[in-house]
Amino acid sequence: MSGCQNAVEYVYQYIDDELTVTRRARIRWHLRRCGNCIDAFTFETQLKARVSQAGRVAPSQEFLDTLRRLIEEEKARPEA
Numbered sequence: 001m002s003g004c005q006n007a008v009e010y011v012y013q014y015i016d017d018e019l020t021v022t023r024r025a026r027i028r029w030h031l032r033r034c035g036n037c038i039d040a041f042t043f044e045t046q047l048k049a050r051v052s053q054a055g056r057v058a059p060s061q062e063f064l065d066t067l068r069r070l071i072e073e074e075k076a077r078p079e080a
């Protein structure tokens with residue numbers, strides 16, 4: 001039966017939805033019984049969720065101000 005090592009190897013693929021149904025079921029089964037792996041799995045899942053959320057977040061005001069300033073500087077620059 002797949003032990004921790006197999007489960008850990010597949011966790012990343014599991015999170016990325018790259019596994020077959022059989023493998024996903026096997027990992028889920030392992031995670032339900034194994035505290036070590038469920039901790040790692042939870043951590044990775046939350047990390048991934050946070051990263052994908054961060055990607056959707058609108059740019060900060062600071063970033064927009066910097067961008068605007070750069071554009072103004074570029075406009076003010078004499079033609080080469």
Ligand SMILES: [Zn+2]
Binds near residue numbers: 003005007034036038
């Ligand atoms: Zn395990």
